[in-house]
Amino acid sequence: MVPISNYLWVSVILFSLGVTGVILRRNAIVIFMCIELMMNAANLAFVAFARQTHTLDGQVMVFFVMTVAAAEVAVGLAIIISMFRHHESVNIDQVDLLRG
Amino acid sequence: MPHLQFPALSVPLVLFWVFAVVACLMGLLVIVLANPVSSALALVMTLCAVAGLFLTLGAQFIAAVQVIVYAGAIMVLFLFVIMLLQLRGEPGGLRGVLFGPKVLAGALGVALITQMGSLVATAAWPAGAADPAAFDSPLNTQMIGKLLYSRYLLPFEVVSVLLLVALLGSVVLAKRKF
Numbered sequence: 001m002v003p004i005s006n007y008l009w010v011s012v013i014l015f016s017l018g019v020t021g022v023i024l025r026r027n028a029i030v031i032f033m034c035i036e037l038m039m040n041a042a043n044l045a046f047v048a049f050a051r052q053t054h055t056l057d058g059q060v061m062v063f064f065v066m067t068v069a070a071a072e073v074a075v076g077l078a079i080i081i082s083m084f085r086h087h088e089s090v091n092i093d094q095v096d097l098l099r100g
Numbered sequence: 101m102p103h104l105q106f107p108a109l110s111v112p113l114v115l116f117w118v119f120a121v122v123a124c125l126m127g128l129l130v131i132v133l134a135n136p137v138s139s140a141l142a143l144v145m146t147l148c149a150v151a152g153l154f155l156t157l158g159a160q161f162i163a164a165v166q167v168i169v170y171a172g173a174i175m176v177l178f179l180f181v182i183m184l185l186q187l188r189g190e191p192g193g194l195r196g197v198l199f200g201p202k203v204l205a206g207a208l209g210v211a212l213i214t215q216m217g218s219l220v221a222t223a224a225w226p227a228g229a230a231d232p233a234a235f236d237s238p239l240n241t242q243m244i245g246k247l248l249y250s251r252y253l254l255p256f257e258v259v260s261v262l263l264l265v266a267l268l269g270s271v272v273l274a275k276r277k278f
Contacts, residue, residue: 002116008220010120014127016212021131023205033143051157067259071266077181078273084185
């Protein structure tokens with residue numbers, strides 16, 4: 001059996017890639033994809049721990065995370081569309097109305 | 101990474117390494133590719149590889165949902181919006197892509213990997229033995245269904261309301277006139 005720490009390493013790497021992408025990229029849609037990447041890293045950790053503790057609750061939690069992710073994507077993409085209508089761009093550097 | 105353990109080569113271990121390498125490589129491609137469509141396709145590959153990892157963990161239902169809902173529905177939504185907005189790749193290739201605060205991003209990425217990695221390497225994980233029969237069982241989906249409709253009934257209903265609200269919210273947000 002593959003040790004749980006291997007799965008957690010993959011989870012750590014995917015999560016860090018997601019964080020790095022959110023900081024590096026300026027395209028709102030790519031930033032969104034990086035958030036999905038982070039959620040998947042968390043899901044992987046959930047399932048790995050579910051395996052380790054021999055309970056199914058972790059998998060049920062992943063089910064809920066996926067539902068919330070779907071809702072988040074629907075609302076987020078709607079926001080991006082309306083942002084594109086106002087600015088003709090999805091570059092987040094141009095959306096700085098609330099900057100102090 | 102000195103803390104990885106290398107037992108004798110077995111089928112699950114080979115599968116794990118294949119899926120893990122694909123997931124990490126494609127995850128890297130998501131953040132370095134200039135064209136958003138390429139990023140989306142790389143993310144699809146990552147999601148499929150993570151679904152494979154779920155399979156090696158004995159979570160068949162979650163793996164299937166991952167492919168159907170994530171790699172299927174959600175990524176189609178992404179591609180649909182990218183093509184609706186006719187987004188082009190950022191000019192200048194890789195250099196044009198990485199014009200955020202590179203040092204900060206790199207430092208934060210390395211710090212995250214070392215911090216969480218040291219946690220992974222040093223922590224003692226609980227060795228539970230609640231119900232070993234729940235795993236590697238063809239009844240995985242059935243057991244999750246039973247859990248969803250018993251212990252997690254309230255969250256399940258709340259999540260359905262959340263989906264309804266998200267549906268209405270996205271329609272209102274994407275409408276031309278508020």
